[in-house]
Amino acid sequence: MTESAGAAGTGRDAEAVSRFVESFAAQLVEAGMQRMAARVFAALLASDSGAMTSAELGEQLQVSPAAVSGAVRYLAQVHMVSREREPGSRRERYRVHSDQWYEALTNRDAILKRWEQTLREGVDSLGATSPGGQRIAETLAFFEYLEGELTKLMDRWREHRDKTFGRG
Amino acid sequence: MTESAGAAGTGRDAEAVSRFVESFAAQLVEAGMQRMAARVFAALLASDSGAMTSAELGEQLQVSPAAVSGAVRYLAQVHMVSREREPGSRRERYRVHSDQWYEALTNRDAILKRWEQTLREGVDSLGATSPGGQRIAETLAFFEYLEGELTKLMDRWREHRDKTFGRG
DNA sequence: CGTTGTCTTCAGAAATTTGTGAAGTTAAGG
DNA sequence: CCTTAACTTCACAAATTTCTGAAGACAACG
Incomplete structure (x- = not known):
């Protein structure tokens, strides 16, 4: 160095x-x-x-x-x-903030929301009972699950970070 | 329709x-x-x-x-x-598989690993006590945390999915 | 083992993205 | 207000990416 x-x-x-x-x-x-x-x-x-x-x-x-x-x-x-x-x-x-990644992921959340909207429209127009519609519905369910979990995950991270690095 | x-x-x-x-x-x-x-x-x-x-x-x-x-x-x-x-x-x-997103996210994991490697080198060459080095170290810690949490999250998703959609 | 259908590779054309210099806009300081 | 520092916008040039048609490779079938 x-x-x-x-x-x-x-x-x-x-x-x-x-x-x-x-x-x-x-x-x-x-x-x-x-x-x-x-x-x-x-x-x-x-x-x-x-x-x-x-x-x-x-x-x-x-x-x-x-x-x-x-x-x-x-x-x-x-x-x-x-x-x-x-x-x-x-x-x-x-x-750049120290909680930069928290911010970035939160923003990612907004993108997820738009994806979900498109997927919902897809399910509607293909029909919820058609094979393609079902596949898209499962994708939608995954994103919805992910969205909820990410929120919780980020909360846990902040706690973890404060313990590890001190209030920063 | x-x-x-x-x-x-x-x-x-x-x-x-x-x-x-x-x-x-x-x-x-x-x-x-x-x-x-x-x-x-x-x-x-x-x-x-x-x-x-x-x-x-x-x-x-x-x-x-x-x-x-x-x-x-x-x-x-x-x-x-x-x-x-x-x-x-x-x-x-x-x-496309029904557990497509599981696969995709698992692959994302490999990318995270490479990022972590680069960040570690950054901490080393800037010095772990320098302000920049500390900031990079915090980013690294976040990714490491995320990696572990994502694995658990995906396991929970599979369980949730099986309950919701039946064994797929 | 030749024929044929299918996928891949490659060179180049077209489109898109990216970064620059120059002109334009905004606001601080006299 | 006028000057001037700092950022932004814009038109264009350069670089990169993306897609195509054509030629090549591979494997099934007779």
Whole structure:
């Protein structure tokens, strides 16, 4: 864990940070996230304070302000970062929360709801007694079950986390 | 639920089926799945027997055999369909199982494992005591917790499903 | 062992997505 | 108010993804 050239005095090994950011982002991309959004999110996750300005992000990731803007808009929409206006400044900071994954999963819940609606319509229009309708109904039942269980699971996680990491 | 022209005698409203297939596929695409894979999967889900041949899929979705081939290869890789050789024929059938989502989630588990590995490396190289390292460690803890809970959740689902739908 | 039906692979065309530079908008600070 | 820093929007270029037609491979059937 020695510091690479260029990171002198920062207390952080910029190269190690970048390596982590790029590998984790790549995996998020593989899972379906937009590339730039994934890179921004990973950079925030690895940052000291959990928050960075547009300029900082642009410099670390070597991209234009426009790219940062687009990525941040997406991440805010899916509740994976929040925006903060620095009081007495025209800069904005983008932040990951410690209960970030709680937020993200909660949002996932809304998506599940839309899926369920589509599945319900499918059951209706194919007929609940047709073989296809039955298969879709079982899928629907699974999602409904999952939705309820995920809520409980997240509650348990928060409790578990507080015990493990202290109120954070 | 009247039959549209062209579906006469099939006992299925082709237009209604297609409408469901395309809406559900669109939502899967939104969630990150490849378009053609999503359409094939939705078509199988809505089919009578839960299985279709390449030719049937090509005709219903109006795409080439090559496109079906690519989609099916992907779906098989992520365990969302299985392939069956029809005995005494050179045709293959592609099938969705009733415990399809169990399979899919189990596969998701493998992805989680890879994420965890990357996060562990991140904690190591940033240092477990650095602020960024701590944040990543908390993310790692969440995924580890999630992994264990998902396993239990899926077991409970199977039990719940058997009670609700009878042994499937 | 040749014929034929079925699936796969591959090169390339088409469509989509992604990121940039430049112009536009907003609000802080003088 | 005027200036200016910071973010956003937009049109376009580049890269990537997706699908097709054609050729190839494989296995069933005669």
